[in-house]
Amino acid sequence: MKSFAYVSARDVPTAVSAIAGSPNAKFLGGGTNLVDLMRGNIEQPDTIVDITRLPLTGVDLLPDGGVRIGALVRNSHLAAHPLIRSRYPVLSQAILLGASAQLRNMATVGGNLLQRTRCLYFYDTAAACNKRAPGSGCDAIGGFNRNHAILGVSDNCLATHPSDMCVALAMLDATVEVESTRGVRRIPMNEFHVLPGDTPHVETSLAADELVTAVELPSVAVAANSRYRKVRDRASYAFALVSVAAALEVTGTTVTQVRLALGGVSAKPWRATKAEEVLLGAPATEESFRQAAAAELAAATARPGNEFKIGLAERTIVAVLRELVTKGDAA
Amino acid sequence: MVDVTIRVNGQARSLDIPPQVSLLDALRERFGLTGPKKGCDQGACGACTVLADGERINSCLALAVQYDGREITTIEGVDDPLQTAFVRNDGLQCGYCTPGQICSALGMLAEYKDGAPSAVTEPDADPGELTEEEIRERMSGNLCRCGAYNGIVKAIQETAALDTEEVSS
Numbered sequence: 001m002k003s004f005a006y007v008s009a010r011d012v013p014t015a016v017s018a019i020a021g022s023p024n025a026k027f028l029g030g031g032t033n034l035v036d037l038m039r040g041n042i043e044q045p046d047t048i049v050d051i052t053r054l055p056l057t058g059v060d061l062l063p064d065g066g067v068r069i070g071a072l073v074r075n076s077h078l079a080a081h082p083l084i085r086s087r088y089p090v091l092s093q094a095i096l097l098g099a100s101a102q103l104r105n106m107a108t109v110g111g112n113l114l115q116r117t118r119c120l121y122f123y124d125t126a127a128a129c130n131k132r133a134p135g136s137g138c139d140a141i142g143g144f145n146r147n148h149a150i151l152g153v154s155d156n157c158l159a160t161h162p163s164d165m166c167v168a169l170a171m172l173d174a175t176v177e178v179e180s181t182r183g184v185r186r187i188p189m190n191e192f193h194v195l196p197g198d199t200p201h202v203e204t205s206l207a208a209d210e211l212v213t214a215v216e217l218p219s220v221a222v223a224a225n226s227r228y229r230k231v232r233d234r235a236s237y238a239f240a241l242v243s244v245a246a247a248l249e250v251t252g253t254t255v256t257q258v259r260l261a262l263g264g265v266s267a268k269p270w271r272a273t274k275a276e277e278v279l280l281g282a283p284a285t286e287e288s289f290r291q292a293a294a295a296e297l298a299a300a301t302a303r304p305g306n307e308f309k310i311g312l313a314e315r316t317i318v319a320v321l322r323e324l325v326t327k328g329d330a331a
Numbered sequence: 332m333v334d335v336t337i338r339v340n341g342q343a344r345s346l347d348i349p350p351q352v353s354l355l356d357a358l359r360e361r362f363g364l365t366g367p368k369k370g371c372d373q374g375a376c377g378a379c380t381v382l383a384d385g386e387r388i389n390s391c392l393a394l395a396v397q398y399d400g401r402e403i404t405t406i407e408g409v410d411d412p413l414q415t416a417f418v419r420n421d422g423l424q425c426g427y428c429t430p431g432q433i434c435s436a437l438g439m440l441a442e443y444k445d446g447a448p449s450a451v452t453e454p455d456a457d458p459g460e461l462t463e464e465e466i467r468e469r470m471s472g473n474l475c476r477c478g479a480y481n482g483i484v485k486a487i488q489e490t491a492a493l494d495t496e497e498v499s500s
Contacts, residue, residue, distance in 0.1 A: 001351045002351075003349060003351060004350065004351065005350075006333055006350035006396060008396070008399075028394070028397070031392050031393055031394060031397065032374055032389070032392050035353070035392045035393070035394060036373050036374060036392060038351075039372070039373070048350065050394075050396065050397055052397045076386075076442075076447065079447075079448065080442075080445075080446070080447040080448060085448065085455065086455065089455060092448065093450070096448060096449055096450040096452075097450045099472075100374075100377065100389075100471055100472025100473075101387060101435070101438070101439060101442070101449075101469055101470075101471075101472050102374075102377060102380055102387050102388050102389045102435065102438075102472045103374055103389060103392075103472065105383075105386045105387060105388050105438075106388050106389065106392065106393065235467075235468075235471075236450065236467070236468050236471035237471040237472060
Protein backbone atom coordinates (compact mmCIF):
# COMPACT_ATOMS: atom_id res chain seq x y z
CA MET A 1 0.00 0.00 0.00
CA LYS A 2 1.28 3.43 -0.96
CA SER A 3 1.77 5.78 2.00
CA PHE A 4 -0.72 8.63 2.42
CA ALA A 5 -1.49 11.60 4.64
CA TYR A 6 -4.20 10.90 7.21
CA VAL A 7 -6.90 13.29 8.40
CA SER A 8 -9.58 12.26 10.87
CA ALA A 9 -12.73 14.40 10.48
CA ARG A 10 -15.16 14.80 13.38
CA ASP A 11 -17.79 16.82 11.51
CA VAL A 12 -19.03 17.28 7.94
CA PRO A 13 -17.57 20.80 7.36
CA THR A 14 -14.09 19.55 8.38
CA ALA A 15 -14.44 16.51 6.11
CA VAL A 16 -15.52 18.43 3.00
CA SER A 17 -12.91 21.18 3.58
CA ALA A 18 -10.20 18.55 3.93
CA ILE A 19 -11.01 17.07 0.54
CA ALA A 20 -11.66 20.34 -1.34
CA GLY A 21 -8.74 21.15 -3.62
CA SER A 22 -7.12 17.72 -3.13
CA PRO A 23 -8.06 15.83 -6.29
CA ASN A 24 -6.25 12.69 -5.16
CA ALA A 25 -7.81 12.53 -1.69
CA LYS A 26 -10.40 9.91 -0.69
CA PHE A 27 -12.96 9.60 2.06
CA LEU A 28 -12.61 6.41 4.11
CA GLY A 29 -15.74 4.88 5.64
CA GLY A 30 -15.90 1.23 6.69
CA GLY A 31 -12.89 0.46 4.51
CA THR A 32 -14.15 -2.91 3.32
CA ASN A 33 -13.61 -2.04 -0.35
CA LEU A 34 -11.23 0.94 -0.32
CA VAL A 35 -8.60 -0.65 1.97
CA ASP A 36 -8.61 -3.75 -0.22
CA LEU A 37 -8.20 -1.64 -3.39
CA MET A 38 -5.40 0.39 -1.78
CA ARG A 39 -3.60 -2.78 -0.75
CA GLY A 40 -3.71 -3.91 -4.41
CA ASN A 41 -2.48 -0.46 -5.55
CA ILE A 42 -5.64 -0.05 -7.64
CA GLU A 43 -6.55 2.99 -5.57
CA GLN A 44 -3.56 5.15 -4.62
CA PRO A 45 -4.83 8.21 -2.75
CA ASP A 46 -2.36 10.84 -1.46
CA THR A 47 -4.66 11.72 1.42
CA ILE A 48 -7.23 9.75 3.36
CA VAL A 49 -9.98 11.69 5.09
CA ASP A 50 -11.29 9.28 7.72
CA ILE A 51 -15.04 9.89 8.09
CA THR A 52 -15.68 6.94 10.45
CA ARG A 53 -16.50 9.31 13.31
CA LEU A 54 -18.90 11.69 11.53
CA PRO A 55 -22.26 11.94 13.31
CA LEU A 56 -24.21 10.56 10.34
CA THR A 57 -25.54 7.42 12.00
CA GLY A 58 -29.28 8.11 12.35
CA VAL A 59 -32.20 6.19 10.83
CA ASP A 60 -35.13 8.57 11.20
CA LEU A 61 -38.75 8.68 10.17
CA LEU A 62 -39.54 11.79 8.08
CA PRO A 63 -42.77 13.81 8.46
CA ASP A 64 -43.96 12.63 5.00
CA GLY A 65 -43.59 8.97 6.02
CA GLY A 66 -40.21 8.45 4.34
CA VAL A 67 -37.03 7.47 6.13
CA ARG A 68 -33.70 9.30 6.27
CA ILE A 69 -30.61 7.12 6.63
CA GLY A 70 -27.28 8.65 7.66
CA ALA A 71 -24.39 7.78 5.33
CA LEU A 72 -22.36 6.23 8.16
CA VAL A 73 -25.06 3.78 9.26
CA ARG A 74 -23.55 0.30 9.16
CA ASN A 75 -25.14 -2.13 6.70
CA SER A 76 -26.00 -4.61 9.47
CA HIS A 77 -27.65 -1.92 11.61
CA LEU A 78 -29.77 -0.76 8.68
CA ALA A 79 -30.89 -4.29 7.80
CA ALA A 80 -31.94 -4.93 11.41
CA HIS A 81 -33.70 -1.58 11.91
CA PRO A 82 -37.44 -1.99 12.70
CA LEU A 83 -38.43 0.87 10.34
CA ILE A 84 -36.64 -0.83 7.44
CA ARG A 85 -37.81 -4.36 8.22
CA SER A 86 -41.46 -3.31 8.47
CA ARG A 87 -41.72 -0.67 5.72
CA TYR A 88 -39.00 -1.67 3.24
CA PRO A 89 -38.43 -5.43 3.70
CA VAL A 90 -36.80 -5.55 0.25
CA LEU A 91 -33.99 -3.31 1.50
CA SER A 92 -33.35 -5.39 4.61
CA GLN A 93 -33.28 -8.58 2.52
CA ALA A 94 -30.97 -7.10 -0.10
CA ILE A 95 -28.43 -6.02 2.51
CA LEU A 96 -28.54 -9.37 4.34
CA LEU A 97 -27.94 -11.22 1.07
CA GLY A 98 -24.75 -9.24 0.46
CA ALA A 99 -21.22 -9.87 1.80
CA SER A 100 -20.69 -11.53 5.21
CA ALA A 101 -21.83 -10.56 8.69
CA GLN A 102 -18.36 -9.18 9.54
CA LEU A 103 -18.31 -7.02 6.42
CA ARG A 104 -21.86 -5.79 7.00
CA ASN A 105 -20.83 -4.71 10.52
CA MET A 106 -18.08 -2.54 9.01
CA ALA A 107 -19.53 -1.36 5.69
CA THR A 108 -21.44 1.92 5.61
CA VAL A 109 -24.42 2.99 3.49
CA GLY A 110 -22.34 5.66 1.71
CA GLY A 111 -19.54 3.22 1.06
CA ASN A 112 -21.94 0.61 -0.29
CA LEU A 113 -23.09 3.17 -2.89
CA LEU A 114 -19.50 3.91 -3.87
CA GLN A 115 -18.05 0.40 -3.88
CA ARG A 116 -16.34 -0.57 -7.10
CA THR A 117 -16.80 -3.50 -9.43
CA ARG A 118 -15.36 -6.92 -8.54
CA CYS A 119 -14.41 -7.57 -12.20
CA LEU A 120 -11.30 -9.77 -12.02
CA TYR A 121 -9.56 -7.74 -14.73
CA PHE A 122 -10.13 -4.53 -12.80
CA TYR A 123 -8.34 -6.14 -9.84
CA ASP A 124 -5.52 -7.62 -11.95
CA THR A 125 -3.02 -4.82 -12.55
CA ALA A 126 -1.40 -6.91 -15.33
CA ALA A 127 -4.68 -6.97 -17.31
CA ALA A 128 -6.12 -4.35 -19.66
CA CYS A 129 -8.93 -2.42 -18.00
CA ASN A 130 -10.44 0.85 -19.21
CA LYS A 131 -11.89 1.46 -15.77
CA ARG A 132 -8.56 1.16 -13.94
CA ALA A 133 -6.32 2.51 -16.73
CA PRO A 134 -8.44 4.49 -19.24
CA GLY A 135 -7.56 3.65 -22.85
CA SER A 136 -5.81 0.35 -22.02
CA GLY A 137 -8.64 -1.85 -23.34
CA CYS A 138 -10.94 -4.43 -21.75
CA ASP A 139 -9.73 -7.97 -21.21
CA ALA A 140 -13.18 -9.03 -19.98
CA ILE A 141 -14.65 -8.70 -23.50
CA GLY A 142 -12.74 -11.66 -24.91
CA GLY A 143 -12.00 -13.20 -21.53
CA PHE A 144 -13.83 -14.77 -18.60
CA ASN A 145 -17.05 -12.76 -18.51
CA ARG A 146 -19.51 -15.10 -16.83
CA ASN A 147 -20.13 -12.50 -14.10
CA HIS A 148 -20.36 -9.52 -16.40
CA ALA A 149 -23.01 -7.10 -17.60
CA ILE A 150 -25.67 -7.62 -20.26
CA LEU A 151 -27.57 -4.31 -20.04
CA GLY A 152 -26.16 -0.85 -20.75
CA VAL A 153 -22.77 -2.29 -21.70
CA SER A 154 -20.31 -0.53 -24.02
CA ASP A 155 -17.41 -1.76 -26.15
CA ASN A 156 -15.15 -0.35 -23.44
CA CYS A 157 -16.38 -2.12 -20.31
CA LEU A 158 -18.54 -5.05 -19.19
CA ALA A 159 -18.24 -4.50 -15.44
CA THR A 160 -21.23 -4.84 -13.12
CA HIS A 161 -22.02 -2.80 -10.05
CA PRO A 162 -21.67 -5.32 -7.22
CA SER A 163 -24.13 -3.91 -4.67
CA ASP A 164 -27.33 -5.61 -3.54
CA MET A 165 -28.43 -2.69 -1.35
CA CYS A 166 -28.33 -0.30 -4.31
CA VAL A 167 -30.73 -2.47 -6.33
CA ALA A 168 -33.34 -2.10 -3.59
CA LEU A 169 -32.64 1.65 -3.36
CA ALA A 170 -33.12 2.02 -7.13
CA MET A 171 -36.42 0.14 -6.93
CA LEU A 172 -37.55 2.40 -4.05
CA ASP A 173 -36.62 5.66 -5.87
CA ALA A 174 -34.30 6.71 -3.07
CA THR A 175 -32.50 10.07 -3.10
CA VAL A 176 -28.82 10.48 -2.29
CA GLU A 177 -27.88 13.65 -0.42
CA VAL A 178 -24.34 14.91 -0.99
CA GLU A 179 -22.40 17.83 0.40
CA SER A 180 -19.29 19.79 -0.52
CA THR A 181 -17.90 23.22 0.34
CA ARG A 182 -20.20 24.42 -2.48
CA GLY A 183 -23.34 23.28 -0.67
CA VAL A 184 -25.83 20.42 -0.53
CA ARG A 185 -27.19 18.57 -3.56
CA ARG A 186 -29.76 15.80 -3.91
CA ILE A 187 -29.30 13.13 -6.58
CA PRO A 188 -32.04 10.66 -7.53
CA MET A 189 -30.72 7.13 -6.94
CA ASN A 190 -31.38 6.17 -10.56
CA GLU A 191 -29.09 8.99 -11.72
CA PHE A 192 -26.39 8.39 -9.11
CA HIS A 193 -24.59 5.59 -10.98
CA VAL A 194 -23.84 6.08 -14.68
CA LEU A 195 -23.35 3.69 -17.61
CA PRO A 196 -19.79 3.14 -18.87
CA GLY A 197 -20.06 4.55 -22.43
CA ASP A 198 -16.62 5.84 -23.45
CA THR A 199 -15.63 6.68 -19.86
CA PRO A 200 -15.97 3.52 -17.74
CA HIS A 201 -13.72 5.07 -15.07
CA VAL A 202 -16.56 7.53 -14.36
CA GLU A 203 -19.00 5.50 -12.26
CA THR A 204 -21.23 8.04 -10.54
CA SER A 205 -22.50 11.58 -10.90
CA LEU A 206 -20.75 12.49 -7.65
CA ALA A 207 -18.03 15.15 -7.94
CA ALA A 208 -14.60 14.30 -6.48
CA ASP A 209 -15.07 16.73 -3.57
CA GLU A 210 -18.61 15.66 -2.65
CA LEU A 211 -19.42 13.59 0.43
CA VAL A 212 -22.46 11.34 0.58
CA THR A 213 -24.22 12.43 3.78
CA ALA A 214 -27.56 10.59 3.64
CA VAL A 215 -29.95 8.43 1.67
CA GLU A 216 -33.65 9.23 1.82
CA LEU A 217 -36.37 6.72 1.11
CA PRO A 218 -39.73 8.13 0.02
CA SER A 219 -42.88 6.72 1.54
CA VAL A 220 -43.68 3.74 -0.71
CA ALA A 221 -46.83 1.92 0.45
CA VAL A 222 -46.38 -0.91 -2.07
CA ALA A 223 -42.96 -1.64 -0.55
CA ALA A 224 -44.73 -3.47 2.27
CA ASN A 225 -45.22 -6.23 -0.35
CA SER A 226 -41.66 -6.37 -1.66
CA ARG A 227 -38.97 -8.96 -2.12
CA TYR A 228 -35.31 -9.29 -3.06
CA ARG A 229 -34.10 -12.46 -4.69
CA LYS A 230 -30.47 -13.14 -5.46
CA VAL A 231 -29.15 -15.91 -7.69
CA ARG A 232 -25.50 -16.79 -7.19
CA ASP A 233 -22.99 -19.62 -7.45
CA ARG A 234 -23.03 -20.41 -3.69
CA ALA A 235 -25.80 -20.36 -1.10
CA SER A 236 -24.19 -17.46 0.78
CA TYR A 237 -21.42 -14.87 0.59
CA ALA A 238 -21.12 -14.48 -3.20
CA PHE A 239 -21.91 -11.70 -5.63
CA ALA A 240 -25.08 -11.86 -7.69
CA LEU A 241 -25.22 -13.45 -11.11
CA VAL A 242 -28.66 -11.89 -11.28
CA SER A 243 -30.81 -10.32 -8.60
CA VAL A 244 -34.30 -8.85 -8.60
CA ALA A 245 -35.89 -6.29 -6.28
CA ALA A 246 -39.62 -6.06 -6.76
CA ALA A 247 -42.78 -4.63 -5.18
CA LEU A 248 -46.25 -5.46 -6.39
CA GLU A 249 -49.87 -4.55 -5.74
CA VAL A 250 -52.65 -6.52 -7.40
CA THR A 251 -56.26 -5.30 -7.19
CA GLY A 252 -58.70 -8.01 -8.20
CA THR A 253 -56.65 -9.67 -10.92
CA THR A 254 -54.98 -6.51 -12.27
CA VAL A 255 -51.51 -5.16 -11.50
CA THR A 256 -52.18 -1.73 -10.00
CA GLN A 257 -48.67 -0.93 -8.75
CA VAL A 258 -45.32 -2.42 -9.64
CA ARG A 259 -41.64 -1.61 -9.18
CA LEU A 260 -38.76 -3.69 -10.49
CA ALA A 261 -34.97 -3.37 -10.45
CA LEU A 262 -32.20 -5.78 -11.43
CA GLY A 263 -28.73 -6.38 -10.04
CA GLY A 264 -25.71 -8.23 -11.45
CA VAL A 265 -26.60 -7.23 -15.01
CA SER A 266 -25.27 -3.70 -15.46
CA ALA A 267 -22.76 -1.07 -14.34
CA LYS A 268 -25.62 0.47 -12.40
CA PRO A 269 -28.54 -0.90 -10.43
CA TRP A 270 -30.95 -1.43 -13.32
CA ARG A 271 -34.45 0.00 -12.89
CA ALA A 272 -36.63 -2.15 -15.15
CA THR A 273 -38.94 0.59 -16.43
CA LYS A 274 -39.87 -1.27 -19.63
CA ALA A 275 -41.10 -4.26 -17.65
CA GLU A 276 -42.98 -1.95 -15.28
CA GLU A 277 -44.77 -0.35 -18.27
CA VAL A 278 -45.86 -3.74 -19.61
CA LEU A 279 -47.09 -4.87 -16.19
CA LEU A 280 -49.04 -1.83 -15.06
CA GLY A 281 -52.72 -2.47 -15.75
CA ALA A 282 -52.03 -5.96 -17.09
CA PRO A 283 -53.54 -9.13 -15.62
CA ALA A 284 -51.34 -10.53 -12.83
CA THR A 285 -50.56 -13.75 -14.70
CA GLU A 286 -47.45 -15.73 -15.55
CA GLU A 287 -47.98 -14.74 -19.17
CA SER A 288 -47.81 -10.99 -18.36
CA PHE A 289 -44.80 -11.55 -16.12
CA ARG A 290 -43.00 -13.37 -18.94
CA GLN A 291 -43.86 -10.65 -21.46
CA ALA A 292 -42.65 -7.94 -19.10
CA ALA A 293 -39.38 -9.74 -18.43
CA ALA A 294 -38.80 -10.31 -22.14
CA ALA A 295 -39.52 -6.63 -22.89
CA GLU A 296 -36.87 -5.57 -20.38
CA LEU A 297 -34.24 -8.03 -21.57
CA ALA A 298 -34.86 -7.33 -25.28
CA ALA A 299 -32.08 -4.73 -25.22
CA ALA A 300 -29.55 -7.12 -23.63
CA THR A 301 -26.21 -7.68 -25.35
CA ALA A 302 -24.44 -10.79 -24.13
CA ARG A 303 -21.13 -12.55 -24.76
CA PRO A 304 -20.95 -16.35 -24.94
CA GLY A 305 -19.77 -16.37 -21.30
CA ASN A 306 -22.75 -14.50 -19.89
CA GLU A 307 -25.52 -15.27 -22.35
CA PHE A 308 -27.20 -17.44 -19.71
CA LYS A 309 -27.93 -14.30 -17.70
CA ILE A 310 -30.68 -13.21 -20.11
CA GLY A 311 -32.83 -16.27 -19.47
CA LEU A 312 -31.84 -16.33 -15.82
CA ALA A 313 -32.93 -12.70 -15.36
CA GLU A 314 -36.25 -13.36 -17.13
CA ARG A 315 -37.01 -16.42 -15.02
CA THR A 316 -36.00 -14.67 -11.79
CA ILE A 317 -38.28 -11.70 -12.55
CA VAL A 318 -41.20 -14.10 -13.16
CA ALA A 319 -40.45 -16.09 -10.00
CA VAL A 320 -40.30 -13.02 -7.76
CA LEU A 321 -43.52 -11.55 -9.16
CA ARG A 322 -45.27 -14.91 -8.73
CA GLU A 323 -44.09 -14.99 -5.13
CA LEU A 324 -45.37 -11.45 -4.51
CA VAL A 325 -48.82 -12.33 -5.89
CA THR A 326 -49.06 -15.18 -3.39
CA LYS A 327 -47.64 -13.08 -0.56
CA GLY A 328 -50.00 -10.17 -1.35
CA ASP A 329 -53.00 -12.57 -1.31
CA ALA A 330 -52.02 -13.86 2.09
CA ALA A 331 -51.70 -10.37 3.60
CA MET B 332 2.90 8.63 12.05
CA VAL B 333 -0.31 8.70 14.07
CA ASP B 334 -0.82 8.17 17.81
CA VAL B 335 -3.40 5.51 18.46
CA THR B 336 -4.74 4.11 21.72
CA ILE B 337 -6.84 0.97 21.53
CA ARG B 338 -8.22 -1.03 24.46
CA VAL B 339 -7.21 -4.57 23.63
CA ASN B 340 -8.67 -7.37 25.74
CA GLY B 341 -9.45 -4.90 28.51
CA GLN B 342 -6.09 -3.12 28.56
CA ALA B 343 -5.31 0.29 26.98
CA ARG B 344 -2.41 -0.04 24.52
CA SER B 345 -0.79 2.88 22.69
CA LEU B 346 1.05 2.98 19.40
CA ASP B 347 2.70 5.47 17.08
CA ILE B 348 2.14 3.99 13.62
CA PRO B 349 1.92 4.88 9.93
CA PRO B 350 -1.78 5.21 8.99
CA GLN B 351 -1.67 2.36 6.48
CA VAL B 352 -1.11 -0.29 9.21
CA SER B 353 -4.13 -2.58 9.40
CA LEU B 354 -5.75 -3.42 12.70
CA LEU B 355 -4.70 -7.03 12.10
CA ASP B 356 -1.03 -6.10 11.64
CA ALA B 357 -1.16 -3.82 14.69
CA LEU B 358 -2.55 -6.68 16.81
CA ARG B 359 -0.14 -9.30 15.50
CA GLU B 360 3.07 -7.40 14.84
CA ARG B 361 2.94 -4.58 17.41
CA PHE B 362 1.02 -6.16 20.30
CA GLY B 363 2.20 -9.75 19.75
CA LEU B 364 -1.37 -11.07 19.68
CA THR B 365 -1.07 -13.78 17.05
CA GLY B 366 -4.51 -15.31 17.69
CA PRO B 367 -6.13 -13.35 14.86
CA LYS B 368 -4.76 -14.92 11.67
CA LYS B 369 -3.85 -13.47 8.30
CA GLY B 370 -5.51 -15.81 5.82
CA CYS B 371 -6.48 -13.93 2.66
CA ASP B 372 -5.84 -10.34 3.85
CA GLN B 373 -8.82 -9.23 1.73
CA GLY B 374 -11.90 -9.89 3.85
CA ALA B 375 -12.81 -13.19 2.21
CA CYS B 376 -11.84 -15.86 4.75
CA GLY B 377 -12.71 -14.52 8.21
CA ALA B 378 -9.55 -15.85 9.94
CA CYS B 379 -8.77 -12.31 11.17
CA THR B 380 -12.17 -11.84 12.85
CA VAL B 381 -12.07 -9.90 16.12
CA LEU B 382 -14.74 -8.11 18.15
CA ALA B 383 -14.86 -4.29 18.06
CA ASP B 384 -17.02 -3.09 20.96
CA GLY B 385 -18.61 -6.53 20.85
CA GLU B 386 -19.28 -6.58 17.07
CA ARG B 387 -17.41 -8.96 14.81
CA ILE B 388 -15.29 -7.39 12.07
CA ASN B 389 -12.53 -8.40 9.63
CA SER B 390 -9.44 -6.81 11.19
CA CYS B 391 -7.51 -7.14 7.90
CA LEU B 392 -9.74 -4.56 6.17
CA ALA B 393 -9.63 -2.14 9.11
CA LEU B 394 -6.94 0.47 9.50
CA ALA B 395 -5.75 0.59 13.12
CA VAL B 396 -6.16 4.40 13.17
CA GLN B 397 -9.90 4.00 12.60
CA TYR B 398 -10.17 2.09 15.88
CA ASP B 399 -8.50 4.69 18.08
CA GLY B 400 -10.42 4.73 21.38
CA ARG B 401 -12.31 1.52 20.63
CA GLU B 402 -12.39 -1.78 22.53
CA ILE B 403 -11.02 -4.77 20.62
CA THR B 404 -11.34 -8.38 21.79
CA THR B 405 -9.16 -11.07 20.25
CA ILE B 406 -9.23 -14.79 21.02
CA GLU B 407 -6.59 -14.11 23.70
CA GLY B 408 -9.24 -12.18 25.63
CA VAL B 409 -11.97 -14.81 25.28
CA ASP B 410 -12.90 -17.28 28.03
CA ASP B 411 -16.15 -18.89 27.00
CA PRO B 412 -17.86 -22.32 27.04
CA LEU B 413 -17.87 -22.09 23.23
CA GLN B 414 -14.15 -22.89 23.23
CA THR B 415 -14.58 -26.23 24.99
CA ALA B 416 -17.61 -26.94 22.80
CA PHE B 417 -15.34 -26.55 19.74
CA VAL B 418 -12.92 -29.10 21.21
CA ARG B 419 -15.69 -31.51 22.25
CA ASN B 420 -17.33 -31.42 18.80
CA ASP B 421 -14.16 -31.55 16.71
CA GLY B 422 -14.92 -28.07 15.38
CA LEU B 423 -11.39 -27.86 14.02
CA GLN B 424 -8.65 -29.85 12.43
CA CYS B 425 -5.58 -27.70 11.74
CA GLY B 426 -6.93 -24.88 13.91
CA TYR B 427 -5.86 -21.95 11.73
CA CYS B 428 -9.39 -20.60 11.27
CA THR B 429 -10.48 -21.36 14.86
CA PRO B 430 -9.71 -18.00 16.57
CA GLY B 431 -11.70 -16.25 13.86
CA GLN B 432 -14.49 -18.82 13.99
CA ILE B 433 -14.84 -18.42 17.76
CA CYS B 434 -14.77 -14.60 17.75
CA SER B 435 -17.24 -14.62 14.86
CA ALA B 436 -19.55 -17.08 16.62
CA LEU B 437 -19.53 -14.98 19.81
CA GLY B 438 -20.45 -11.90 17.77
CA MET B 439 -23.09 -13.91 15.95
CA LEU B 440 -24.71 -15.20 19.16
CA ALA B 441 -24.90 -11.63 20.49
CA GLU B 442 -26.51 -10.44 17.22
CA TYR B 443 -28.97 -13.29 17.38
CA LYS B 444 -29.92 -12.49 21.00
CA ASP B 445 -30.53 -8.88 19.91
CA GLY B 446 -33.05 -10.16 17.36
CA ALA B 447 -30.92 -9.32 14.30
CA PRO B 448 -32.31 -11.00 11.19
CA SER B 449 -30.30 -13.04 8.67
CA ALA B 450 -30.90 -13.72 4.99
CA VAL B 451 -32.81 -16.89 5.91
CA THR B 452 -35.06 -15.08 8.41
CA GLU B 453 -38.41 -13.82 7.12
CA PRO B 454 -38.07 -10.01 7.15
CA ASP B 455 -41.28 -9.44 9.10
CA ALA B 456 -40.59 -12.16 11.71
CA ASP B 457 -38.17 -12.39 14.60
CA PRO B 458 -35.47 -15.00 14.08
CA GLY B 459 -36.88 -18.16 15.59
CA GLU B 460 -34.87 -21.12 16.77
CA LEU B 461 -31.16 -21.01 15.95
CA THR B 462 -31.36 -23.75 13.35
CA GLU B 463 -28.46 -25.27 11.47
CA GLU B 464 -29.55 -23.26 8.43
CA GLU B 465 -29.42 -20.01 10.44
CA ILE B 466 -25.97 -20.85 11.84
CA ARG B 467 -24.54 -21.73 8.44
CA GLU B 468 -25.87 -18.51 6.89
CA ARG B 469 -24.76 -16.31 9.80
CA MET B 470 -21.28 -17.92 9.82
CA SER B 471 -20.72 -17.81 6.04
CA GLY B 472 -17.97 -15.20 6.45
CA ASN B 473 -15.67 -17.78 8.09
CA LEU B 474 -14.08 -20.38 5.87
CA CYS B 475 -12.53 -23.64 7.07
CA ARG B 476 -10.24 -25.36 4.57
CA CYS B 477 -10.27 -28.56 6.68
CA GLY B 478 -14.03 -28.70 6.33
CA ALA B 479 -14.82 -28.92 10.04
CA TYR B 480 -18.13 -27.16 9.44
CA ASN B 481 -20.33 -29.91 10.92
CA GLY B 482 -18.44 -29.76 14.23
CA ILE B 483 -18.42 -25.95 14.18
CA VAL B 484 -22.19 -25.82 13.70
CA LYS B 485 -22.74 -28.37 16.49
CA ALA B 486 -20.45 -26.50 18.90
CA ILE B 487 -22.31 -23.25 18.27
CA GLN B 488 -25.71 -24.91 18.59
CA GLU B 489 -24.71 -26.52 21.88
CA THR B 490 -23.44 -23.24 23.28
CA ALA B 491 -26.55 -21.35 22.15
CA ALA B 492 -28.67 -23.97 23.97
CA LEU B 493 -26.62 -23.41 27.16
CA ASP B 494 -27.36 -19.68 26.93
CA THR B 495 -31.08 -20.33 26.57
CA GLU B 496 -31.07 -22.61 29.63
CA GLU B 497 -29.32 -19.92 31.68
CA VAL B 498 -31.90 -17.34 30.62
CA SER B 499 -34.87 -19.59 31.40
CA SER B 500 -33.57 -20.94 34.74
